Amino acid sequence: MSSHLLDGHYRILKVLNDGKKGKTYVVEDVNLPGSQFIVKQLLPPSSNPQSLTILRRLFASKAETLEKLEQEHNQIQKLVAHFEENEEFYIVQEFIPGNPFTDEIIQGQPLKEDQVISLLSEILEILVTIHSYGVIHRDIKPANIIRRESDKKLVLVNFGAVNEAMNNPIGNLEYTPIEQVNSNLKYNSDIYALGIVAIAALLGLPTNQISKLRSQKNRLTGEIVWRNKNLKVDRKLAKIINKMVRFNYRQRYQYATEVLDDLKKITNHEPDRQKQHQKKLLLVLTGVAGCITLGVGTWFFQSPKPVINAQKKSYQEGVNKYEAGNYEGAVKDLNQAIELEPQNALAYNKRGDAYYRLGDYEQAQADSTQAILLNPQDANAYFDRGFAYSELGKYKEAIADYNQAIKLNPQNAYAYYGRGIARTQLKDNKGAIGDFSKAIALKPQYTEPYLQRGILRRRLKLRQAAIQDFDTVIKINPSDAKAYYQRGLTQFINQQKYAALKDYTDAININPKYIEAYLNRGDIYSDLGNKLEAAEDYNTILQIDPKFIAAYIHRGIHRFSFGDYKGAIEDYTQALKLNPNDVAAYNNRGNAYLELGNKKAANQDYSRAIAIDANNALAYYNRGVIRAKQRNKQEAIADFTKAAKLFQQQGEKDSYQDAQREIALLRNKSAPAKTTRYRFRKREKN
Known part of the structure; x- marks a missing residue:
């Protein structure tokens, strides 16, 4: 050296x-x-x-x-x-002799729940200390957690604070929450990263596979969906981890101590505070505790004012904290209010609101239910429970609650909006549009109903009406990037490419990290032959998020379009490194290999796509092309037949007819027609 x-x-x-x-x-x-x-x-x-x-x-x-x-x-x-x-x-x-935690997360070998709880507990205890000094780690990932050789304890290394002094951002987006990417770092940014590490450990998912989680999100809520039918995880532990990795930092645990408290409830089975209180109250009322004197009992029943005043104070403090955005604090105060007055429907109602804001939809639904039991005429409680049911995917139950809320308060625009969202999920398009329209009539400056009605109208091919809705949102709020983006999508479908370009550009100017807007604008530039502009948009996406697979796919198609087949193969290969099960990448890479004359590699890629998705019509069609070129007549006919059947089921008439034409040509001739071509499609976006 x-x-x-x-x-x-x-x-x-x-x-x-x-x-x-x-x-x-x-x-x-x-x-x-x-x-x-x-x-x-x-x-x-x-x-x-x-x-x-x-x-x-x-x-x-x-x-x-x-x-x-x-x-x-x-x-x-x-x-x-x-x-x-x-x-x-x-x-x-x-220098810490030992092994990084990456050695313990082995692909396909999930850790046990008690091991993950131990991991969380140890690192959270460390976070409690560093956060108390105003330090945020910034780069929690398996590689920065060392299993110390001397005592087998976990040690946290490589703090990002000094890097931040040099203006060096952390580059590991797999574990990085959105607020950190946007330079809005919070203490619970570390909690998010640790939650992702826990998910990786439970799934047996090494760092190079974590990007899969980005594509596994609930379309309605945007939250990561990591549990599957093959993964048996304790419901309470899963609930804790889900709260650690909420997309919105306001809905996450705010402090490491809160996560530790919930973990201790799993491991120690601590009794609920409210049950403890009720038990103590029962002892007082029944006289079981012999040490309680007559004088104390007389005070309890004859002097309620101190209790009432304390209850009112706790309730008001909880409301104040809720309105200030301190939802955890609101829950604590409202817990106290409910302990002092278990019949306080308003306290249950407001606590349910706070739980909803924190992303605990089951508890929000439970609190709303209790508020309804205490006051069946409370329209707001039905409204709140409706939103909780929607977040839990119980749309029929949500609609029933919205119906009751509207019956009790016909002027509640938000109840109509919520019912419209639930009806959209149940494919009741006519009812949903009616609800969004009613919400707009009651509250004309409320933009969300216009936006959702516009999206629904576009799906129903009422494109001009959809554009009018997006126009209205932009008129009310000229800084709504989503409205420009949605209008751009609609303009593009209407073949108004230059109008769509302008809308995507406006969305990007408002939100310079609007990845979907860059992607769609890049596609339009590519279609128009603007080679450099398209490449710049795809490259910008990968600067924002180097793990965004769709950008590699679309840039690969762009390179393919002007004959850069090797460059396209590089992009598709990179996409497959991030997600080895990406069917579109295999299909499109096969097309590029075919253009370079590498039929063997092309055939392998099409076969891999079929192995991953047995209903992928494009892969069957493309493999049929290869087999036809290789004069494997019967195998080619089998592939085209399968493709035709799938195309027909998917309603793709042109593709179905193409496949039928190839079958007819193969049956009538010993060699394929020179016009036989493979097919490809860009990854579809919502």
């Missing part, structure tokens, strides 16, 4: 990482023979003297904070020293 000594006494033994943002070494302190440390070099983004002065101060401050942490918890990687050399910044960290 290099003979140069860092800071005059650190000899480089090994280079662990050599990146654009800096390097990482294993070093030895020559003054302490046999010692080993990790040294990170951090390159400042600017060599401007003024900028360097600011960076020095910020770097020193962040490093000093991390040095304090090591004294508070022995499962935090120690920061030994920090220094500057040649206008480059270095931190010296403890």
